[in-house]
Amino acid sequence: MPEQHQMWSQLEKELSTSLTHEAPCLIITTSRNKWYTSTLNGAKLAGYPCTEFSQDQFRENYTELNFPGCCAFRHDLRIIDAHKAVQGLQNQFVKNGGTLLDGEKVMKIDPGKLVTVHTSNGHQFKAKGVVLTAGLWASKLLKPLGLDLPLKTWRVNVCYFSEKKPGSLKNMPFIWYASELDTESYSRIVAFPSREYPGLVKLNYHVLWNEVDPDCRDKGMGMRQVDIEEMKKFVRSHIPGLEREPAIVEPCMYTCTPNETPIIGSHPLHPNIAIACGMSGSGFKMAPLAGKVLGEMAMGNPPSFDTSLLGIDNFLPGQKSKL
Structure with missing residues (x-):
């Protein structure tokens, strides 16, 4: 990732615009489990300063969040503005002699x-x-x-939840929350601070399911979407400053290895x-x-x-x- 940061920074210089912004990141788990310790050790090994929190310290620093009994640490990261980044990469590609065939x-x-x-x-x-x-x-x-x-090609849902009080979560950190499914696997919910849609916090549920054919990706969309239900539960339990129902739901596709x-x-x-x-x-x-x-x-x-x-x-x- 240090090399990635340098390359994104170089692209920003070439384009004379910002594509990324720094944000605090909270890693939160239900216990000091294998995923937590490996993530913490990996961040330290990569040279990122990390701060672990006691329960009292967490409550004091993040009054808008509710994670009793959980383990948490913080490090800083950079969030990429995806649309601007794709546009910038394509512009540089064409500038350097490439041809796009959409x-x-x-x-x-x-x-x-x-x-x-x-x-x-x-x-x-x-x-x-x-x-x-x-x-x-x-x-x-x-x-x-x-x-x-x-x-395997998976379809997931990305949900955007409105703030109950506009501006109340403007300083919310990026959250990566993992709960144990068994001793080797974890479900993860990711929450992004408001960016794409002002006043809306973005969440997605990262777990392997809903395998689909990429050419028939909308098949089964009318069925009960379990990941949306899990995100709604997460909001009710942990981010009380958000409305309980998503204001926007967007499908997202990605391909996973085992x-x-x-x-x-x-x-x-x-x-x-x-x-x-x-x-x-x-x-x-x-x-x-x-x-x-x-x-x-x-x-x-x-x-x-x-x-x-x-x-x-x-x-x-x-x-x-x-x-």
């Missing part, structure tokens, strides 16, 4: 010394190296290339095809550095960062003989 679907990829990309508009693009970041459609694109990766570890690497048989997928909800913040590493791989250069823990081979147990 609404043109990739239909087929032929590997080789020259990789050929076939599109829905009948175009064929040939290149010595290709970067594939297909998001929700990664499985559909990679299986014909011999890669059957353990990817352990939520992103996949970043070269195709085992075609090293000039660099792939990133299964980012598990963490891909956006990693875009600058992931793009740098993928570009290096596609051009046949060693990546400037160690990606061995994220490599494709880690996700292909017993499948190498099939490639």
Whole structure:
């Protein structure tokens, strides 16, 4: 993440605008469990100053929040303004000679010394190296290339809750709350301070469910949405300054691996095809550095960062003989 911060800062300088802003982050769990201690140790190892709170200290510092009996620590982070960031990245891409082709679907990829990309508009693009970041459609694109990766596409809901008293939560921190499902897994609710919609606090429930086909993502939307119910319970219990019903609900899609570890690497048989997928909800913040590493791989250069823990081979147990 320190390198990511530098790259986002560099992009801000190039665009002469701000894309990120600093915010305090509260990590809160129901007990001093494995997830809590590993997150705390990871933040300290990365060099982020962390402050752990006793119950009295928490109540004194965060009077607008109600988390009795929980463990909590704080560190600072940067929140990215997603719309501005995408627009800025695209502008720089075009400025540096790139061409954007919106609404043109990739239909087929032929590997080789020259990789050929076939599109829905009948175009064929040939290149010595290709970067594939297909998001929700990664499985559909990679299986014909011999890669059957353990990817699942999930639909979740993002809820925005209004403040009961306008401005009362303007200083609310970013919250990452985890409750134990069992000894190895945790459900997590994330709460963002008001940003996209003034006066509305954004929440989403991070747990693996509602697997859908990305081409039929709205199927089942009329059914009871369990994650919305969990967020409403969370608001009632922990952020009493918010209305109990969401003012806005927006669907969100992302693709996960079983352990939520992103996949970043070269195709085992075609090293000039660099792939990133299964980012598990963490891909956006990693875009600058992931793009740098993928570009290096596609051009046949060693990546400037160690990606061995994220490599494709880690996700292909017993499948190498099939490639």
